[in-house]
Amino acid sequence: TSMEEVQEIAGKAWERLEIRVGKMDDLGLPVLPLVRIAPSVSQGFLATADEYKADYLIMGWPENDRGLDVGKASTAERVFESTSRPLAIFRGIIEGPARSVLVAGQGGSNTVAAAELAAILASVGGGKAVYLTINRRRTGDGDPAHLPIGDGFTLERRVVQADNVKTGIIQEAENSDILLMGAPIDHLLDRSYLGGMPVEVARVRERPTIVVKAAEHRRAFWLRRVWEFVSRLLPDLSVRERAEVYRQMRNDARADTDFFTLIVLSSAIAILGLILNSGAVIIGAMLVAPLMSPMMAIAHGIVQGNMIMIRRGLISTFKGVAISIGVGTVMTMIVNPYQPTVEILARSGPTILDLLVALASGAAGAYAVSRRSVAAALPGVAISVALVPPLCVVGYGIGSANFQIAGGAFILFMTNLAAIVLISAFVFLLVGFRPTRAHRGRQVMQAVLVSLLSVFILIVPLWLETGTITRIERIEARIDTIFREELVGKAILLSLKIQRKGGEYVIDAVALSFQEEETSAKGLEKLRLLLSREIGAPVRINLTTAPARHLQAAEESPVEESRSGLLPVGEEETAKTPEVSEEAPAPTTERTEKSR
Structure with a gap:
């Protein structure tokens, strides 16, 4: 369209506007036309x-x-x-x-x-x-x-x-x-x-x-x-796509034979992986576990106000939880492991970061369920959220009578459950799901508020645990720094391990000592008192030392070499081997000092 045509169109529009403004003026209504x-x-x-x-x-x-x-x-x-x-x-x-x-x-x-x-x-x-x-x-x-x-x-x-x-x-x-x-x-x-x-x-x-x-x-x-x-x-789902998701959620809410079979097998794999301290085996259990499907069904039922779907999803979830804990308990009592592994301990102290992981994983899972084109991401979601391993750790804690581990793992699972349901419902709302009937909106809001309240309640122990872990890490870092600074020039530190047992910090160290008086029991007690005063908590030190000598070889001039009895390069063949005037030093023996 040329500029002349645009001006002509605008002129005609202005004429029509003036006519209408004139009619408004006749009615006594003041009108101010603007362009x-x-x-x-x-x-x-x-x-x-x-x-x-x-x-x-x-x-x-x-x-x-x-x-x-x-x-x-x-x-x-x-x-x-x-x-x-x-x-x-x-x-x-x-x-x-x-x-x-x-x-x-x-x-x-x-x-x-x-x-x-x-x-x-x-x-x-x-x-x-x-x-x-x-x-x-x-x-x-x-x-x-x-x-x-x-x-x-x-x-x-x-x-x-x-x-x-x-x-x-x-x-x-x-x-x-x-x-x-x-x-x-x-x-x-x-x-x-x-x-x-x-x-x-x-x-x-x-x-x-x-x-x-x-x-x-x-x-x-x-x-x-x-x-x-x-x-x-996010793309809005068509009516057909929403119907397909609804049918899938309706089927996932039911606990059938396949569900029970997979939950038993995944729980057995998970508890064995935890006892063996094998991350690969635990990942395999996550892929087999079907526990996330009824959780998604709960979230979908909340958004649509479908109380039947919510009820079925909750029943299936609780059945899966009971089976997983039971399998973990029985396997622990049969195997009778000596002590908890790193993989078990990692799931007994949940923090705020675990809540964030559950929120991100739940959002990804709900989106993948809604969009068939990204359904391939569901296995990754199952790995990231890890529902069955914490339940098996609960079973381990019950089977080994370690209820502190069981309690921490159960809080981790409840955090995952509440976060997944809440964020999945939020994603379902974003992609276009709504209550099937208008009067169900109040029920939906009540269910969402319950999920939100559950998450906020769980934030309290998670926040406290996060603060405890952060404080312990800072104390351990301070102990590490002071311990190494005190040994500079006196010993070479080969290994250092710091553990918190009860209210006491235990230091296990191995070092090569140059100054035995500094690494003796008296010197060690001095170091222990210093550490205890710095961190405000009792400290116990287990130090294993071995005496060592510091030798240094440096390049010297030919004159200095001849004076010291060394020969220039190329004359070794004509030289006689000097006699050793000193006896070789006796082999060093290991010595362990403990200070408490």
């Missing part, structure tokens, strides 16, 4: 509203309103999502005063805003405003005949019985000059959106229809914007 240059119509509209501090926004209906169904955002939809101001979107043209104004009530703040606007329009036109409620059941006699909405406005209330809400609204609005409806609200997220029944009714109605959105609190507005930004990063 604004902006990257888009929606951005220009919103910038003007901010500049003039508009109290109310009014827009025309999108020309291609089918885009509201397929996700192609229109100008009206962009403005709807991007403003916290009250907004009214008109479909049709109001030719004259409104004598009959009808408000179709669906409840919520948007319906109240629509009722307030209806009362204003009716009062200006000298007409009557009616608040319509469609009821599928017979209404009691106690319903009020009029509905007060504040600011002195009162609407006549009409209750109509109809088999279908949409059909009932269309029939009752046939003789009304204007129909107003509040924008639908996603009660699960407390978020208004342009679509649903108001849009469907407006499409089939010939007379003017207005969809109204109430003003939003700034905090709610920005929370909604953040949610919409994050949800746009």
